[in-house]
Amino acid sequence: MAADKKTKLLARQLFKLSVVDGQVSPEQVSGVLAWVEKHSPRQSLSLLQIYQRLIATELSRSQALVSHAGSLPDGVLARIGQAMTTKYRRPITPSAKPDASLIAGIRVRVGDDLYESSAAGQLAALSA
Numbered sequence: 001m002a003a004d005k006k007t008k009l010l011a012r013q014l015f016k017l018s019v020v021d022g023q024v025s026p027e028q029v030s031g032v033l034a035w036v037e038k039h040s041p042r043q044s045l046s047l048l049q050i051y052q053r054l055i056a057t058e059l060s061r062s063q064a065l066v067s068h069a070g071s072l073p074d075g076v077l078a079r080i081g082q083a084m085t086t087k088y089r090r091p092i093t094p095s096a097k098p099d100a101s102l103i104a105g106i107r108v109r110v111g112d113d114l115y116e117s118s119a120a121g122q123l124a125a126l127s128a
Contacts, residue, residue: 003046010041011050015058022090024058061111064094069102069118084110 003011014036018028032051041047064084066077077094084092092110099107105118 007043015054064092065109066096067099067107
């Protein structure tokens, strides 16, 4: 069953309650989930699905996934985190993920934004 307008509006309101100082608060999320469990609003499954999607999107905007070929030199991850924090004007937490498909270089994803400086990306651009 598709969510109606009231359910979507309630999910957005609950999401807004979950964000404190621009970041998702685990305590607020726990409080929202306890409220939903206690009050059992109509279409609660749809409500929770929309709420979860909003929270996941917000969390991805605060994380930088750094895919890299080989090993990263010491301090590179911290510098990437500082650069992204400055660029986005909010705290960005970097995490490293080795990626064998990259020949050399790195790829950084923050939310929907992708920054690539890899040999594989450059080769793909040349072949297009």
